[in-house]
Amino acid sequence: MDNFFRQIEERAADYPELLEVFKRCYNDTLDTTMKKMEDGTVHVITGDIPAMWLRDSTAQLRPYILWAKEDEKLRELIAGLVKRQFKYICIDEYANAFNEEPNGACWEKDDPDQNPWVWERKYEIDSLCYPVQLAYLLWKNTGCVSQFDDNFHKGVEKIFQVFRTEQFHEEKSAYRFRRNAKLFRDTLSRDGKGALVKSGTGLIWSGFRPSDDACTYGYLIPSNMFVVVIMGYLEEMARELFSDEKLEKEAGLMKEQVREAVEREGRTFTQECGMVYAYEVDGYGMYNLMDDANVPSLLAMEYLGYPADKETAENTRKYILSEANPYYYKGVKAAGIGSPHTPTSYIWHIAMAVQGLTSESREEKLEILKNMVATTGGKGVMHEGFFCDDDGRFTREWFSWANAMYVELFLDYMGYRLEK
Numbered sequence: 001m002d003n004f005f006r007q008i009e010e011r012a013a014d015y016p017e018l019l020e021v022f023k024r025c026y027n028d029t030l031d032t033t034m035k036k037m038e039d040g041t042v043h044v045i046t047g048d049i050p051a052m053w054l055r056d057s058t059a060q061l062r063p064y065i066l067w068a069k070e071d072e073k074l075r076e077l078i079a080g081l082v083k084r085q086f087k088y089i090c091i092d093e094y095a096n097a098f099n100e101e102p103n104g105a106c107w108e109k110d111d112p113d114q115n116p117w118v119w120e121r122k123y124e125i126d127s128l129c130y131p132v133q134l135a136y137l138l139w140k141n142t143g144c145v146s147q148f149d150d151n152f153h154k155g156v157e158k159i160f161q162v163f164r165t166e167q168f169h170e171e172k173s174a175y176r177f178r179r180n181a182k183l184f185r186d187t188l189s190r191d192g193k194g195a196l197v198k199s200g201t202g203l204i205w206s207g208f209r210p211s212d213d214a215c216t217y218g219y220l221i222p223s224n225m226f227v228v229v230i231m232g233y234l235e236e237m238a239r240e241l242f243s244d245e246k247l248e249k250e251a252g253l254m255k256e257q258v259r260e261a262v263e264r265e266g267r268t269f270t271q272e273c274g275m276v277y278a279y280e281v282d283g284y285g286m287y288n289l290m291d292d293a294n295v296p297s298l299l300a301m302e303y304l305g306y307p308a309d310k311e312t313a314e315n316t317r318k319y320i321l322s323e324a325n326p327y328y329y330k331g332v333k334a335a336g337i338g339s340p341h342t343p344t345s346y347i348w349h350i351a352m353a354v355q356g357l358t359s360e361s362r363e364e365k366l367e368i369l370k371n372m373v374a375t376t377g378g379k380g381v382m383h384e385g386f387f388c389d390d391d392g393r394f395t396r397e398w399f400s401w402a403n404a405m406y407v408e409l410f411l412d413y414m415g416y417r418l419e420k
Helices: 001-011 016-032 054-068 072-091 125-142 150-166 221-242 245-265 310-320 351-358 362-373 401-413
Strands: 034-036 043-045 118-120 269-271 275-276 326-328 335-337 347-349 385-386 388-394
Touching: 001 016, 016 034, 016 054, 016 362, 016 401, 034 072, 043 054, 043 072, 054 072, 054 125, 054 401, 072 125, 072 150, 125 150, 125 221, 150 245, 221 245, 245 269, 269 310, 275 310, 335 347, 335 351, 347 351, 351 385, 351 401, 362 401
Parallel strands: none
Antiparallel strands: 034 043, 269 275, 326 335, 347 385, 385 388
């Protein structure tokens, strides 16, 4: 790791301010969020909330895979996180966030019989995709296979069960989420069942977005794109690692089924940009045209590895990086994508990083890095969202996922990229 840092310092010699923030953000996750447990697994809190999100924890450790091939200790830590993620999936495959121990802590007591391990039980497709992504990337980039324990294989079966069920949410799903919430986006309509969707389209229903906000329409297209990607990962691992023809076939079939559904159901024509991917659909012909800062997003489809239709993807990028997207904001400090999860005109550092990571222009990558460093509100670390005219007004002073995304963009600009 020392050699890596020396190389980075040499490459970034002309950008001392960017390098300083990189070092601070890089150390954030390792020094403040990770805890090795007695069973050898690793619990990673999201930052200023004392719980572990399946999504956030993957994103937090993803940049460190670059070093893990040469650093056994780091490799073991990442493998330990994968093991803990799949342990949690085996406890409750519909939950999005978990406690360090079964202490009953939670965001809200949504269910009197809520599992004491569960911090929050918002069903989000991406929560089941991210652990597969981390397991795959760790293997692909380092050769590590210790993450593939019994819970991994049991968890994969649970993931398939959930996805098959939620392709027919109306008829087959017993999942409900009800919260006595001040904000409508914190609960699901129809007594917890969520907005009506058409079954049998091939798409998978999600109750909530990666922002933890309720979906307007239940077929969240970026998350279904993510399913396509991780099914490809499972297909490859089944063939190359597990010699599991049944899993290889199941993953391949679901990959193709969901991809065909995304391309058939998830696109619509706009006057501004032509054919684009929608953010959400219901299968009955309703489309939600927007993008949210949280990943998976439409902006992140290439970053995740979705094999999109090129013209539609280009049109979509133009659409969502314009004021046609109701959550794209321009101000004195920056321009970028925000979220209905935060106040109006708040831009997210995560979305800025994804824009840079998916740009073909090194000049744009550098401009975004400089803009991210200039919008920390004087804190020298990334935040959730900041007001586009005043970065001193921001949400979440300690948000490890955003710090990790800055690290990943910085490394990308310096020429370090993961094999996907």
